[in-house]
Amino acid sequence: MTSAALLLTSLLAAAAPAVAPVASPAAPPALVLPPPQKAGGLPLMEALARRSTARGFEPKPLSPQQLSNLLWAAWGVNRPDGKRTAPSSRDRKELDVYLLLPAGAYRFDAVAQALVPLVAEDLRAVGTTQAFVKDAALTLAYVADLARMSEATEAEKAVTAAFDTGFVSQNVYLWCASEGLATGVRSWIDRAVLAERLGLAAGQRITAVQSVGFPAR
Numbered sequence: 001m002t003s004a005a006l007l008l009t010s011l012l013a014a015a016a017p018a019v020a021p022v023a024s025p026a027a028p029p030a031l032v033l034p035p036p037q038k039a040g041g042l043p044l045m046e047a048l049a050r051r052s053t054a055r056g057f058e059p060k061p062l063s064p065q066q067l068s069n070l071l072w073a074a075w076g077v078n079r080p081d082g083k084r085t086a087p088s089s090r091d092r093k094e095l096d097v098y099l100l101l102p103a104g105a106y107r108f109d110a111v112a113q114a115l116v117p118l119v120a121e122d123l124r125a126v127g128t129t130q131a132f133v134k135d136a137a138l139t140l141a142y143v144a145d146l147a148r149m150s151e152a153t154e155a156e157k158a159v160t161a162a163f164d165t166g167f168v169s170q171n172v173y174l175w176c177a178s179e180g181l182a183t184g185v186r187s188w189i190d191r192a193v194l195a196e197r198l199g200l201a202a203g204q205r206i207t208a209v210q211s212v213g214f215p216a217r
Contacts, residue, residue: 027117028104034065036072036113041178051173054182056216057135061102066179067115067138070212071097071108073175074140075168084110086167089160094148095168095207098141098198100124105198118198124211126197127190136182137213141194142168146203165207172210182215 041047062070072078075097078085088095097108099115100123106115125133133139144161152160169185176183191206200206 026120028101028106028120032112032114033068033071036068036076037065038072038078041175044174047174047177050177052177053173053184054211054215055130055132055184057132057137057182057211057213058216059135060137060214062137062181062213066181067099068113069179070172070175071099071110072113074172075108075110076113077110082111086164086171088164088167092148092160094145094161095164096143096145096204097168098143100126100139100141101137121197123194123197127194128186128188128209130186130188133186133211135213135216136211138211140169140172140210140212141198142207142209143198143200144205144207145201146205161205161207169208169210172212176212180215181212183210183212185210 042050073085075095076085077083083091084093097110098118099106099108102122102124104120105118105123107118108114109116124136124139142165144157144165146157146161149157149160172183173185175181186209189206189209194209195204195206
């Protein structure tokens, strides 16, 4: 069984009660992640001391619990009023986190703590020539929906999307440092190609991508 198949099997086994049928056979199975673990990990100062950018990964999948914890740390709901683990200008929440796994591409639904199925293809390395990307367990794609900032100028939209991406990606850096995992933000990508493969709308912009996985030995 391939590593992609093993990852999908473990995800489905962990979330079997929540698996729902999907309308399109071209989409991977929908599932709800385990509840995130919101306690534990390294003290903040130790995580900051270990924060680094990686360009090498061990080809090994994350567990369903690690996926849930990662996504919650990145952009999860942390208060009863629906606000998130990262700030958002005027609480627009214009940023979406897409998860690119060997089994397919998903969009993170922070309210449901779920992965919404999109495409049953491995898009982790789409739009880049950097060879190490294919070995990372996953790629996170940060997508700004400009329609949620309709009152802003084009320049304001670009700046807002950029710094909100920075907040979320730094959360990922710190979580990975605490978890002993490797990560690295990447901007050297063909955004148009990846956007087309993800089926993004005209008003959606990929701001950056971030590889996550086990450090290379």
